[in-house]
Amino acid sequence: MKTIELTATIRPKTGKEIARKLRAQGLVPGVIYGPETEPVPLAVKLNELKKYLYRYRDEQLIFNLTLENNGSTLKKIALVKDLQYHPVTDEILHVDFYEISMEREVEVEVPIELVGKAKGVETGGHLQQLLQTMTVACLPGLIPDKIEVDVSELDQGDVIHVKDLTPPEGVRYLDNPDEPVVTVLAPEEEKEEAEVEETAETETETSE
CATH class of the missing domain: 2.40.240.10 (Ribosomal Protein L25; Chain P)
Incomplete structure (x- = not known):
């Protein structure tokens, strides 16, 4: 701050x-x-x-x-x-x-920073960050510059949700606790997502 x-x-x-x-x-x-x-x-x-x-x-x-x-x-x-x-x-x-008042809680958006290398990536998976920022509530003097999320233990298929993160002292997370923050996709999942996107694009072009 x-x-x-x-x-x-x-x-x-x-x-x-x-x-x-x-x-x-x-x-x-x-x-x-x-x-x-x-x-x-x-x-x-x-x-x-x-x-x-x-x-x-x-x-x-x-x-x-x-x-x-x-x-x-x-x-x-x-x-x-x-x-x-x-x-x-x-x-x-x-x-x-x-x-603002330094004695009154505020709500602000704070960027998320991923830390570490997911072990699921080392075995061929793809790291996907689903949430870029989080809404926090706290006194102005306690607003964090960023929220660090350690992904080191994240394997293929694993997901970190908002509820899995511990906020700093005096800070509350306001996002849906079940909101996914980051995951590691298996190679097959990544391929399926790409195919779905490609199919959607083709259908859009055809309809035009």
Whole structure:
């Protein structure tokens, strides 16, 4: 978990034209909102936002926001809830901040990282990750950067479900306990899946 200091400017006007002008000045339009916060439109420096998001891309970030408004300032603690990107340039077009309290539980998506080499792969199986992220609930200061899943003992046909994973202290997993996270397919299963996909593609082409 990394805490970032970031300054944002409250913007009194909204709309597509205003957003275009902000981007031309190197700013990203955005908004901050929360369970007890009415949406407040704001703007942040694009280079600063990108610097932190890319430098700490493998860490969960908490932003200490200083909101400037005509000479006055307001402090907020927030998570990045959503980012909108340009479909061609992949540039950040808009950012949503979600205000939090360090004393109140939040729900966030945390990436899953597989650790080790499954023994079922060593005998010809195919490792298949079925879940890329998990939803967790905890205090902001306890948000894990990632959830490590050890697949070393996973043999062909074995499956690790959400219920098989032990969350860190103070963290709760909110996904369905029976949701499969990762499995090792036997060579025959992998072949059958490929054949099913190929058949489905052929039927689609025929119907067209």
